[in-house]
Amino acid sequence: MGFQVSIQPSQQHFQADATESILEAALRQGLSLPYGCRDGVCGSCRGKVLSGHVEHGKAQPDVLSEAERAAGFALFCCARARSDLCIESRELRSLADIPVRTLPARVQKLTRAAPDVMLVELKLPANERLQFLAGQYVDILLPQGKRRAFSLANAPQDDAFLQLHIRHTPGGKFTAHVFNTMKERDILRLCGPHGSFFLRSESAKPILLVAAGTGFAPIKAMVQQAISEGNKRSMYVYWGGRARADLYLLQLGESWPTEHAQLNFVPVLSEPLADDNWQGRSGLVHQVAMADHPDLSGFQAYVCGSPAMVAAARRDFVTRGRLPVEEFFADSFDFAADTLAAIETLTASHIRASQNE
Ligand SMILES: Cc1cc2nc3c(=O)[nH]c(=O)nc-3n(C[C@H](O)[C@H](O)[C@H](O)COP(=O)(O)OP(=O)(O)OC[C@H]3O[C@@H](n4cnc5c(N)ncnc54)[C@H](O)[C@@H]3O)c2cc1C
Structure with a gap:
């Protein structure tokens, strides 16, 4: 059974089933109410029911008293609608509203999806959830203050x-540690969410999403978020790799258009192997996307992968495709700052050494 929920002061509306929490229903429909643990413990999702009835579920008495x-008052991560509701809750309007947190995370599952790609599932401590926007990334914290950035591949409501x-x-x-020594149940420390690579929901323009290699991770999160929100904007996903093995979740991408009419998915290989028997599109992924969409003046583009691909896409989409530059959004998988600093130091000492020769 569905109920209508309106939020004050934003005057947004959404539908909530009797079986889901008010927070789940809001997130599913793309409304960012604040939350933390999603378990009735932390109180971050506390708000007020101005009219209507809720069942409080497992909200802890020391977090939400009888009085x-x-x-x-209600904890929207636990409360379920029992009638149409008007609730008072702050809505997260910008990235600045989403807290950046440092948390331990247990390695729950490691899946080798390709010879050089590992799918890693992390579990946060009980009563902890990370609030983020689909497309953002976290830093894995390493000894001596080093950190490595990795995009979150899941949508926020599936957290x-x-x-x-x-x-x-x-x-x-x-990444050598991930492939060679990391085990399930190991503990990592992460900090996030970070970044501004997320779908701009205020636009109605069709969306071009271009991923190379593991650049698919945030694109997958964005697509899955759009599906769960019932977003009907046309989305054209291009995923490129060198050979077939690089498209490590090909079946998932291919399933999207069969289930959702607004979604298109085009896999592209730049150097298919003979054994791949590749019948699909070949070439550089951003060039194939441009061949299909030579006029990008009415689009938004979201591009993710190696720095070289992102730079080439930005240049070609804007200059040849007439994409407005403010409609180009990207995450470029640069190496970590400490690695770059080390390379710059090495390069500088190499230059000094060669000048002294
Ligand atoms: C926002 C963001 C999100 C990211 N998301 C993902 C993701 O989802 N999945 C993913 O696989 N990667 C992602 N990356 C890239 C990932 O963070 C880096 O590949 C990371 O540095 C790898 O860590 P590492 O310790 O294994 O390698 P590092 O120790 O950082 O570097 C490895 C080696 O690469 C070489 N190297 C480093 N920098 C350069 C350079 N500039 N030019 C040439 N060679 C170089 C050096 O030989 C170095 O020893 C992301 C990067 C960013 C910035």
Whole structure:
């Protein structure tokens, strides 16, 4: 049974089933109410029921007392609608409203999806959830203040586990650890969410999403978020790799258009192997996207992957495709700052050494 919920002061509306929490229903429909644990413990989702009835579920009495319930307060992560409702809750309007947190996370599951791609599922401590926007990333914190950035591959409403798609960087310390020594149940520390790579929901323009390799991770999160919100904007997803094995979740991408008419999915290989028997599109992924959409003046573009691909896409989409530059959004998978600093130091000492020769 569905109930109509209106939020004050924003005057937004959404539908809530009797079986889901008010928070779940709001997130499912793309409304960002604040939350923390999603378990009735932390109180971050506390708000007021101005009219109508809720069942409080497992809200803990020390977080929501009887007196507070009587005064109309509720924890929206636990409360379920029992009638149409008018609620008072702050809505997160900008990235600045989302708290950046440092948390331990247990490695729940490791899945080798390709020879050089590991799917990592992380579990936060009981009573902890990370609020984020689909497309954002977290930093994995390493000893000596080092950190490595990885995009969250799951949509926020599906946050029982955090998913990362980690490519083994040749010579890379952390990714070598992931592939060679990390085990299920190991504990990592992460900090996030970070970044401004997320779908701009205020626009109605069709969306071009271009991913290379593990750049698919945040694109997947965005698409899954759009699906769960019932977003009907046309989305054209292009996912590129060198060979077939690089498209490590190909079946998932191929399932999107069969289930959702507004979604298109085009896999692209730049160097298919003979054994791949590749019948699909070939070439550089952003060029294939442009061949299909030569006029991007009415689009928004979201691009993710290697710095070279992102730079080429930005240049070509804007100059040749006439994409307004403010409609280009990207996350470029740069190496970590400490690695770059080390390379710059090495390069500088190499230059000094060669000048002294
Ligand atoms: C916002 C963001 C999100 C990201 N998300 C993901 C993701 O979801 N999945 C993913 O797989 N990766 C992602 N990355 C990239 C990932 O953070 C890096 O690949 C990371 O540095 C790898 O860590 P590492 O310790 O294994 O390698 P590092 O120790 O950082 O570097 C490995 C080696 O690469 C070489 N190297 C480093 N920098 C350069 C350079 N500039 N030019 C040439 N060679 C270089 C060096 O040989 C170095 O030893 C993301 C990056 C950013 C900025």
